[in-house]
Amino acid sequence: MKCNGSVTVPAFSEVIIEGESALKMDTKYGLVSPLYGCDQDIMVGHTLVDPHRSDMGIPIRVLNPSSSDVILHEGEKVAVLNEVDEVKSGPDFAEQTAQCDNSESSKSCADMKLPQHLSDLFECSSKRLNHHEKEQLRLLLIKHSDVFS
Numbered sequence: 653m654k655c656n657g658s659v660t661v662p663a664f665s666e667v668i669i670e671g672e673s674a675l676k677m678d679t680k681y682g683l684v685s686p687l688y689g690c691d692q693d694i695m696v697g698h699t700l701v702d703p704h705r706s707d708m709g710i711p712i713r714v715l716n717p718s719s720s721d722v723i724l725h726e727g728e729k730v731a732v733l734n735e736v737d738e739v740k741s742g743p744d745f746a747e748q749t750a751q752c753d754n755s756e757s758s759k760s761c762a763d764m765k766l767p768q769h770l771s772d773l774f775e776c777s778s779k780r781l782n783h784h785e786k787e788q789l790r791l792l793l794i795k796h797s798d799v800f801s
Contacts, residue, residue: 653671653672653675653684653710653712653729653730653731653732653733654671654672654673654726654727654728654730655669655670655724655725655726655727655728655730656669656670656671656672656675656709656726657670657726658722658723658724658725658726659723659724659801660721660722660724661714661715661716661721661722661723661724662716662721663716663718663720663721664716664717664718664719665715665716665792666713666714666716667732668711668712668713668714669670669711669714669724669730670708670709670710670711670712671684671709671710671712671731672709672710673703673710673733675703675733676698677703677704677726677733677735678735679703679736679737680702680704680736681699681700681701681702681703681736681739682700682701682702682710682733682734682735682736683699683700683701683733683734683735683736684696684697684698684699684701684710684711684712684713684731684732684733685696685698685731685732685733685734685769685772686698686731686732686772687729687730687731687732688772688775688776692730693716693718693722694714694715694722694724694730695714695715695716695717696712696713696714696715696730696731697715697769698769699711699712699713699716700736700739702744703733709759710733711784712730712731714730714736730758755793764794766790766793766794767793767794767797768798769797770793770794773793774789774790774793777789790796
């Protein structure tokens with residue numbers, strides 16, 4: 653995803669900027685995600701969006717944690733837009749995430765698969781971890797998957 657126009661993100665601030673994507677999506681929803689492996693001075697929040705919105709560009713949530721302003725130039729790549737096949741909510745989703753809260757069901761949590769929207773975060777965060785630490789991180793992400801958008 654690219655910036656629709658030049659934007660200054662003030663130091664220690666969060667803003668929502670307008671972005672655009674060359675990707676034409678067939679799905680109703682898209683997930684804006686950070687660019688991993690890029691040396692950026694900003695942080696981008698995971699956000700569920702309507703990629704077909706016509707009244708404005710696609711919203712990108714940007715945080716500047718540094719002590720100086722950051723300028724994002726028009727056309728600068730700042731995020732990734734992924735297709736979303738299904739949006740889960742309601743009792744089934746809450747029940748699945750609650751399984752990890754019960755100490756007796758730690759086996760069911762261990763057998764659960766890492767949600768797709770957390771795979772990039774897991775890969776980026778686990779580069780320097782040993783196998784045991786990676787498994788602990790995976791379980792933590794699964795247990796709190798409802799916190800990450």
